[in-house]
Amino acid sequence: MGTSTKQRILDAAIRLFNESGVANVRLQHIADESGISVGNLAYHFKNKEAIVSSVYERLFEEFAHILASYLLNPTLSDFNQQLTQYYSFFTRYKFYLIDLFEVERSYPNIMDRWHQMVGKMLIQIRKRLDYYVQRGVLQPEPIEGIYDSLTRSIWMSIVFWMPQQVLKGQPTTETHFKQGVWSLISPYMTQRGREEYATEVQPADIMR
Numbered sequence: 001m002g003t004s005t006k007q008r009i010l011d012a013a014i015r016l017f018n019e020s021g022v023a024n025v026r027l028q029h030i031a032d033e034s035g036i037s038v039g040n041l042a043y044h045f046k047n048k049e050a051i052v053s054s055v056y057e058r059l060f061e062e063f064a065h066i067l068a069s070y071l072l073n074p075t076l077s078d079f080n081q082q083l084t085q086y087y088s089f090f091t092r093y094k095f096y097l098i099d100l101f102e103v104e105r106s107y108p109n110i111m112d113r114w115h116q117m118v119g120k121m122l123i124q125i126r127k128r129l130d131y132y133v134q135r136g137v138l139q140p141e142p143i144e145g146i147y148d149s150l151t152r153s154i155w156m157s158i159v160f161w162m163p164q165q166v167l168k169g170q171p172t173t174e175t176h177f178k179q180g181v182w183s184l185i186s187p188y189m190t191q192r193g194r195e196e197y198a199t200e201v202q203p204a205d206i207m208r
Contacts, residue, residue, distance in 0.1 A: 006044045009034045013051050017095035022052060023102050056110050059093055063117050070124055077200040079128060083181055086158050087174045097163050126151040137193030157181050
């Protein structure tokens with residue numbers, strides 16, 4: 001019972017953080033959303049900081065799981081499947097971007113963990129580009145350093161695409177999300193890469 005209550009508290013906190021931002025949510029709000037008293041909530045989490053830390057611990061575990069799903073198969077569909085996971089992640093934890101600077105000020109340890117995750121994500125994207133060059137689905141780097149720039153652009157598209165779309169009043173569907181990322185990569189595809197994209201990636205997205 002303790003575990004289910006704790007889980008319910010964290011789920012409620014995430015919903016409220018997504019709606020209002022971490023700074024604007026109080027313990028009373030979380031208790032009300034969880035359907036329990038503040039006293040019962042305090043039994044599981046001594047303060048709001050403990051809840052925030054636990055929420056981010058869950059968040060980091062899920063992000064690490066996404067990073068672990070790397071090159072499970074050699075084709076472009078591998079990255080497309082990882083993009084599905086990224087889309088679900090940033091949809092589930094919208095508050096991460098809403099509260100980026102607030103968390104940086106108030107929870108420096110959490111931001112240190114984020115910086116580590118971001119570093120791993122950038123390294124992984126860059127390695128993926130190199131691997132696709134080796135497989136012949138991406139062109140060799142046409143200008144020195146351009147794939148480093150492409151890596152940063154892909155990362156920014158994955159992480160910041162959703163809030164940009166919201167600000168512009170544009171759709172935030174998974175299909176649009178993926179199209180935004182692939183549009184950065186497609187100019188560098190070889191003929192083989194374009195054929196693989198047409199057979200391995202596009203049919204899978206049409207079926208979703």
